Amino acid sequence: MALPVATPRALPPLLRYVDHNLMQNVSAHNRPPHPNATCPVCFLQWDSSPMVTVAAASSLRTTPKATSVIISTFLPLSPCRHWVHYSCLIWLATQTTSDHKDRCPVCHIQLFEWEGITALTLATRTDLELQxxxxxxxxxxxxxxxxxxxxxxxxxxxxxxxxxxxxxxxxxxxxxxxxxxxxxxxxxPAAKWLSWTTQTGFLLLGMLIAIKMRRFLLEGHKGIVSTESWKEFDEGVKALQKRIMDEVHQP
Ligand SMILES: [Zn+2]
Ligand SMILES: [Zn+2]
Structure with missing residues (x-):
């Protein structure tokens, strides 16, 4: 069996990092090495409520519900093992203009690939607002x-x-x-030719739309090929392509 070629450590996308790398590691949650450990984001002892304090400490307009006190999961980050509240990590990711939104608040190693749509999804889920x-x-x-x-x-x-x-x-x-x-x-779509029933099919429909967009641009607006926006679009298409390949070849 052919082994995959070793590549430099690719950062997981934000959603995979949170839902797979961190949240699946349940046995490590809420068990910091020191019982009085504090969170490096809200500066509170790990077993007090961070939702309220993050808002207070940063004087941001986050609006935690006064009636519901949420004690967020305290967990070790991967790979550096620094401990942080789940909701404090998500709060960091909502700081859209910060250079630290994708980094460990202690050692500043980059943890994941940040993207707006994922940060928005996680923020909504955690009852926070994007900056x-x-x-x-x-x-x-x-x-x-x-x-x-x-x-x-x-x-x-x-x-x-x-x-x-x-x-x-x-x-x-x-x-x-x-x-x-x-x-x-x-x-x-009503057309049989465009019908889909699996996730792979749904991704392929997205790919078709991307290909059409590409053709529209190449045929009518060829000058765009030398631009940075084209480069970005092209990378997006390649990422989608990779997603489809992963979907097809996953074990
Ligand atoms: Zn915290
Ligand atoms: Zn760290």
């Missing part, structure tokens, strides 16, 4: 709506996505249904 970076303001390139901050940019783009979904949904309502109760297909 809203106030900028000088700019006009959104697609909607031409003035966006004074990350939050408004996010909300504008969500509105755009919402309108595309609504358009797709109402178009589906006019298609014949394959369900007994005549409900419309959700997230499923």
């Amino acid at each position: 809203d970076q106030q900028k000088d303001g700019f006009f959104h390139p697609i909607s031409h709506v003035y966006t004074p901050s990350d939050r408004t940019a996010y909300e504008t783009e969500c509105t755009l996505i919402d309108s595309l979904i609504a358009h797709f949904f109402f178009a589906q309502l006019n298609q014949p249904s394959r369900f007994v109760d005549l409900s419309p297909d959700l997230l499923r």
Whole structure:
């Protein structure tokens, strides 16, 4: 059997790091080497409530529910074994403009690949808010709506996505249904050629959309190939491609 070629340590994506590397290691949780260990983010003893204190210590507008006191899991980071509250680690990841959002708060080793969508997902799950970076303001390139901050940019783009979904949904309502109760297909193209039933199929649909986007750009806007944005797009497509390969070849 061929062994995989050794490559430099690739950092796990944020979600895999939290849900797989940290949270699966349950036997290590809440068992710090010293019973009075403190968290390096909120500076509190590990078995007191960090949710309230993070907000207080950083004077950020996080809004922990006053009625629910959450004592967050205290866990060792991988690979450096420094201890931190789960919610304090997620809070660090919500600091979108910080150079330390993907690093251990003690030794500053980079822990994971940070990405906004994952940080947003984890923050929502942990009842935290993403840091809203106030900028000088700019006009959104697609909607031409003035966006004074990350939050408004996010909300504008969500509105755009919402309108595309609504358009797709109402178009589906006019298609014949394959369900007994005549409900419309959700997230499923009507074309047999585009139908999917597995996660791999869903990723392949994403790949098809990426390929179409690539062709649209290459045919009509060739100048983009020499730009940084193209490089980034291309890397995104390759990452998706890798995801599909992993999906296909995972043991
Ligand atoms: Zn903490
Ligand atoms: Zn560390």
